[in-house]
Amino acid sequence: MISLWLQYQLGIYHTRAWLWLPAALAGGVAGVLALLLGFGRGVLGPHRWRAIGWGLCAATPLLLSGALVGYMLYEQDCRNLPNTQAHRIGRMAAITLLDGYAQWCYPHRLETDRLVMRYDESVKRPDADAAAMDAHLAHLEEVLGRRQHSHIIWVRGPSLGMATMSIHSIALGSDASPASELDRHELAHAFLYQFSRPDAAPPMLLLEGWAMAVDGHPEPLAGAALACRKRLAGSGGQPSACLAWILRPDSYHVGEEYAYAVGGALVDYLIRGYGPDKFLAFYNSIHPDCYEAACEGVFACRFETLEQEFWRDVEANSARGK
Ligand SMILES: [Zn+2]
Numbered sequence: 001m002i003s004l005w006l007q008y009q010l011g012i013y014h015t016r017a018w019l020w021l022p023a024a025l026a027g028g029v030a031g032v033l034a035l036l037l038g039f040g041r042g043v044l045g046p047h048r049w050r051a052i053g054w055g056l057c058a059a060t061p062l063l064l065s066g067a068l069v070g071y072m073l074y075e076q077d078c079r080n081l082p083n084t085q086a087h088r089i090g091r092m093a094a095i096t097l098l099d100g101y102a103q104w105c106y107p108h109r110l111e112t113d114r115l116v117m118r119y120d121e122s123v124k125r126p127d128a129d130a131a132a133m134d135a136h137l138a139h140l141e142e143v144l145g146r147r148q149h150s151h152i153i154w155v156r157g158p159s160l161g162m163a164t165m166s167i168h169s170i171a172l173g174s175d176a177s178p179a180s181e182l183d184r185h186e187l188a189h190a191f192l193y194q195f196s197r198p199d200a201a202p203p204m205l206l207l208e209g210w211a212m213a214v215d216g217h218p219e220p221l222a223g224a225a226l227a228c229r230k231r232l233a234g235s236g237g238q239p240s241a242c243l244a245w246i247l248r249p250d251s252y253h254v255g256e257e258y259a260y261a262v263g264g265a266l267v268d269y270l271i272r273g274y275g276p277d278k279f280l281a282f283y284n285s286i287h288p289d290c291y292e293a294a295c296e297g298v299f300a301c302r303f304e305t306l307e308q309e310f311w312r313d314v315e316a317n318s319a320r321g322k
Pocket of ligand 1: 185186189208211
């Protein structure tokens with residue numbers, strides 16, 4: 001766990017398996033053996049209670065790993081992406097496990113300049129799909145004004161029971177040709193993570209907003225954002241403070257519908273209006289308890305002003321049918 005935490009702090013994009021997996025496996029096997037020996041001595045004696053105590057101590061890493069897996073699955077079920085140390089460690093471990101399982105399950109591998117695709121026979125046009133998504137990533141480089149520094153692992157289908165998601169360097173996309181907006185969406189997450197700082201705590205509003213802004217889905221961004229604001233007003237919220245409502249602490253890291261629908265238009269507005277450098281600076285400096293200060297520091301305007309300008313831009317785009 002210390003190795004995984006250090007790899008996260010050092011900004012390692014694709015977890016180095018050899019730096020943690022052998023130690024974890026050795027610890028797990030030793031823990032099981034110590035538990036069995038401890039309870040064996042607990043039954044047969046001598047020093048029964050002492051033997052059981054040492055057996056439980058030796059199994060602690062195993063119990064902690066089990067607790068971490070349970071925690072990760074619980075948060076995944078809640079569509080929550082908390083910025084806790086435990087979740088960071090779990091995400092780094094998940095990269096190794098998802099990629100390892102994909103290597104085992106998917107017999108084919110295709111590499112381009114920007115991605116490594118793992119796939120099976122259900123992908124009928126692997127070359128065309130890989131070329132299309134490589135071109136998508138090249139377009140994202142233009143949008144963000146930055147070159148990708150590492151390959152993204154793109155899995156064509158589920159891995160370890162997980163599907164349609166992205167964790168740092170690995171994207172679980174569609175399982176058949178042609179590659180779709182789902183693939184563009186998940187690859188966009190993996191792309192942006194290459195430019196996220198380890199101490200960054202971006203909200204779902206920006207995290208999902210980025211992917212929605214660039215995944216090429218057919219629905220207009222402005223129309224989706226306005227529809228969402230209308231629903232919020234209908235449920236008693238303040239339309240003029242819609243962004244602040246989405247950024248409140250208990251929804252900041254949660255993948256709610258609002259984060260997707262409003263976030264897409266917001267990220268589109270920030271990149272068009274302020275440029276990719278300021279968008280990225282905001283993405284890396286915003287935190288749940290200081291999003292207003294981050295806004296003033298990066299965009300030199302109050303958050304309320306930014307929100308008003310954003311909605312004016314959305315209304316103008318909607319009138320133009322965008
Ligand atoms: Zn997403």
